Amino acid sequence: xxHDGYQWSPYDSSxxxxxxxxxxxxxxxxxxxxxxxxTIDFQRMTQTNTxxxxxxxxxxxxxxxxSQGNTYVPPLIxxxxxxxxxxxxxxxLQNPNESERDKKKRLCKDITCWEVVTxxxxxxxxxxxxxxxxxxxxxxxxxxxxxxNGHHFHSSCIVECFQLTSLSIKCPLCSHIYGIQxxxxxxxxxxxxxxxxxxxxxEGYENVxxxxxxxxxxxxxxxxxxPFPGKSFKGTKRVAYLPDNTEGQEVLSLLEVAWKxxxxxxxxxxxxxxxxxxxxxxxxxxxxxxxxxxxNHGYPDPTYISRIKQELKLKGVCA
Numbered sequence: 001x002x003h004d005g006y007q008w009s010p011y012d013s014s015x016x017x018x019x020x021x022x023x024x025x026x027x028x029x030x031x032x033x034x035x036x037x038x039t040i041d042f043q044r045m046t047q048t049n050t051x052x053x054x055x056x057x058x059x060x061x062x063x064x065x066x067s068q069g070n071t072y073v074p075p076l077i078x079x080x081x082x083x084x085x086x087x088x089x090x091x092x093l094q095n096p097n098e099s100e101r102d103k104k105k106r107l108c109k110d111i112t113c114w115e116v117v118t119x120x121x122x123x124x125x126x127x128x129x130x131x132x133x134x135x136x137x138x139x140x141x142x143x144x145x146x147x148x149n150g151h152h153f154h155s156s157c158i159v160e161c162f163q164l165t166s167l168s169i170k171c172p173l174c175s176h177i178y179g180i181q182x183x184x185x186x187x188x189x190x191x192x193x194x195x196x197x198x199x200x201x202x203e204g205y206e207n208v209x210x211x212x213x214x215x216x217x218x219x220x221x222x223x224x225x226x227p228f229p230g231k232s233f234k235g236t237k238r239v240a241y242l243p244d245n246t247e248g249q250e251v252l253s254l255l256e257v258a259w260k261x262x263x264x265x266x267x268x269x270x271x272x273x274x275x276x277x278x279x280x281x282x283x284x285x286x287x288x289x290x291x292x293x294x295x296n297h298g299y300p301d302p303t304y305i306s307r308i309k310q311e312l313k314l315k316g317v318c319a
Contacts, residue, residue: 015031015033019031019040027041027042027043028040028041028043029042030050036049036050037050037051045058046058046113101159104159104164105155105159107164107167108158108159108162109143109155111169111179112143112145112147113145114144114146114158115144116141116143116144116155117144117152119136119142120136124136128153128157129172129173130153130158130160130172135154140154140156141154143158145158145178147176147178148173148174149174151173151174153172158172163181167179167180168180168182177315177316180261180316181261181316183261183262183265183266183282184225184226184267185262185266186220186233186235186279187218187220188215188217188218188279189214189215189216189217190214190256190259191216192211192213192256193211193212193213193214194210194212194244195209195210195211197209200212200241200290202241202242202243202290203290203292203298203300204299204300204301204302205243205248205299210241210243211241211244211248212241213239213240213241213255213286214237215265216235216237217235217237217265217279218235219232219233219235220233220235221233222267226266227268227277231277232277233267235279236278238281238286238288240287240288241287241288241289242287248305250309251305251312254312255312257317258284258312258315258317261316263284263317264284265282266279267279268280283315284311285307285311286308287301
């Protein structure tokens, strides 16, 4: 099964049949999903993007059933191609005695696919970059994360960085995101309108149409994920623009994923007005004017497309 960030979908029949056919006879094989080639390791049950070397766990079954008869669909891990590969999580649905810390450690291990690092025989001056204490001490577990160039930490430290509510974690050194990062954006509407060439031209993109994105949030009450749960917040309306060309359409598709994951807005204090408890942007900059240049949040701005794609990537949303 794979996931587009919003709903489950099965592998296409030919890929599923190919994987099943080779599962018992090969240790590794390459498959192409979309335009991306992956190396499937059946022994380690991993999938590696051959271009980025990004490693993800894979799962043969689409769901698991506990001894109590509860069906559990594993959480999701995102591949670089924007698909979602189901992954085995050792979540016991009937274990009320498990502490929150033990649950966090177990899920963090599964999501990052960490490996325990063997302590060196000779004394080491390495430090854990989270707590700044000596890395290798007797009885202290050190782990290496799977997909961010071998960064390693005390297991107890990296577990403290794990967000149990969103099943995601960001590497403290390189900001690589494991799992699916979600935000606390309030409920609202995102509407997209494509305008013909010349009707509302963006400066520097006069030869193409314009993508107009409208966001609208009503007033509401803050939840437990916001600064002041139960307190009212003021909604907002925002309009943003993209060029209706290949790169603008790519950014639009990424923004739609970020919207579904509630990453584009949050509740806080407006930098512009100083007003508190309002819906504000959440670090992904939009162009709100068709002209006026970057100083006025408008076009032209030659590096804008690359910048917004980088901002989205830092939140785990990439092409």
